[in-house]
Amino acid sequence: MSVDEGLLAVDQHAIALTGASEDYDELLNMVGNRRFVLLGEASHGSHEFYRERARITQRLIDELGFNAVAVEADWPDAYRVNRYVLGQSEDTDARSALSDFRRFPSWMWRNEDVVNFLNWLRARNDAHYPQMKAGFYGLDLYSLSASMEAVVRYLDSVDPQAAAAARERYSCFDRVRAEGSEYGHAVARDVMVPCEDEAVAQLVELRRLSAAALARDGLAAEDEYFFAERN
Known part of the structure; x- marks a missing residue:
């Protein structure tokens, strides 16, 4: 396709945004019943x-029943x-809720447009x-120290002894708690022994404990367990 042909295609199919409520009507019609x-x-x-992304998302939630916003952000922060x-x-307030976004580039999420969207969503x-509410989730699993802290915090609330065991297992990472990449480099250079066994053991223990928590506390416990397991 030549440049002229490309410009012609854009001219024929582009929809001008005027700020009116019907700007994205055609887009929502294209979405239909897609999940x-x-x-x-x-x-x-x-x-x-x-x-504009916020405007589209608001309409997807309000008019088409979408109930989850999944963003390019770390899971525990989101x-x-x-x-x-x-x-x-x-x-x-929304600004306080965003305060865990400290890793570069924090401005991707700690900005006025996101604050405005979160105020609207709240x-x-x-x-x-409850069944009609929409959540906000992070897709990235890059965090190391934040994720370990989240698991321990969850266990502190449901089983303090298990939390103490988790702290002991996670102490394997003490030399590189700041960044996951630092751990990867250290293991690759044989500077430290991998912590895979400790991490897997903690996940297995977390899953074992989940059954009792779910039986005791129901759906609320299920959500908190899901959060901890993802970490």
Whole structure:
């Protein structure tokens, strides 16, 4: 396709955005009954892309019943936001809920457009029954120290003895707690012994403990266990 042909195709099919509520009607018609919609942006941190992505997401939730926003962010950091938008945290506002986003580039999520969207989502969720609420989740599993801390914090609340055992297992990572990449480099250079056995043992123990917690506390425990297991 030549440049001229490309420009002609854009001219024939592009839809001008005017800021009107019907801007994305055709897009929502294309979505139909699909379960997943993937939204990207040409650059991270651009206000216009974030604003329009939020507008589309709001309509997907309100009009088509989508109930999960999954973003390119670390799982434990985003789950704090999830608790906030579901009304399950001690954070009093969206800015506080985003405060765990400290790893570069923190501005990807700690910005005004995301704050505005989260304020909308919290208000929208507050007006709906639990089964109609929409959550906010991170897709990335890059964190090391934050994930270990989240597992221990969960176990502290359900089984302090298991939490103590988890701390002992995770102490294997003490030399490289800051970054997962540092651990990978150290193991690759034979500077330290891998911690795989300890990590697997902790996951097995976590799964063993889950049955009792689920039987005792039901759905709320299931959500918290799922969060801990993902870490």
